[in-house]
Amino acid sequence: MAGVLSQLGLLAGYYVTAELRGYPAGLGAVVIWAVAGVVAGPVYGAAGALLRAxxxxxxxxxxxxxxxxxxxxxxxxxxxxxxxxxxxxxxxxxxxxxxxxxxxxxxxxxxxxxxxxxxxxxxxxxxxxxxxxxxxxxxxxxx
Structure with a gap:
């Protein structure tokens, strides 16, 4: 769960910053990267947790x-x-x-x-x- 939350937090931070700087964020890009984060987040979160297995x-x-x-x-x-x-x-x-x-x-x-x-x-x-x-x-x- 921490992996998903960290990825979605990074995504939100990126696109909020882009909007504040005047670079429009398309909804399609946000959705694509959110899906990627939901898939990759648990993989890399689990990898971090298993480093000392x-x-x-x-x-x-x-x-x-x-x-x-x-x-x-x-x-x-x-x-x-x-x-x-x-x-x-x-x-x-x-x-x-x-x-x-x-x-x-x-x-x-x-x-x-x-x-x-x-x-x-x-x-x-x-x-x-x-x-x-x-x-x-x-x-x-x-x-």
């Missing part, structure tokens, strides 16, 4: 998931930076920085070398899952 597999999954959103965003930023026609995205430096953070998070949070290996394998799968979810969100904006 006794079972190695639970710790590895939780630890690997911590960096997955960072990794997917890093790949997206690098992709946007490589497109000469695009003037969007924060650039290649941000992309590489996000990728570095995505790897350092599981490495720093894992308890042992074996946990780090498992967590990095989960990170790869998690980045793929987040990248697919990002494509679904992009398609939702095209409707």
């Amino acid at each position: 006794d079972r190695r597999i639970l710790r590895a999954v939780a630890t690997g998931l911590t960096g997955s959103a960072w990794g997917a965003d890093g790949l997206r930023f690098l992709w946007l930076a490589s497109d000469a026609q695009s003037n969007s995205g924060p650039g290649a430096t941000a992309g590489w920085s996000f990728l570095l953070i995505s790897v350092l998070l599981p490495v720093a949070l894992a308890r042992s070398a074996r946990d780090r290996v498992y967590a990095l394998l989960v990170l790869i799968a998690g980045v793929g899952a987040v990248a697919v979810a990002s494509l679904v969100i992009d398609q939702a904006f095209m409707l």
Whole structure:
């Protein structure tokens, strides 16, 4: 529940701030990101709660998931930076920085070398899952 509430709180804060600065927020965008938050919030909330689980597999999954959103965003930023026609995205430096953070998070949070290996394998799968979810969100904006 905390994961959902934190995501919806972030969403509300973002769009209230955008409105106050004069950038209109479309209802469709709010709904799309609210649905994404309701799905992602519990996943990342559970990952945070399971970081100190006794079972190695639970710790590895939780630890690997911590960096997955960072990794997917890093790949997206690098992709946007490589497109000469695009003037969007924060650039290649941000992309590489996000990728570095995505790897350092599981490495720093894992308890042992074996946990780090498992967590990095989960990170790869998690980045793929987040990248697919990002494509679904992009398609939702095209409707």
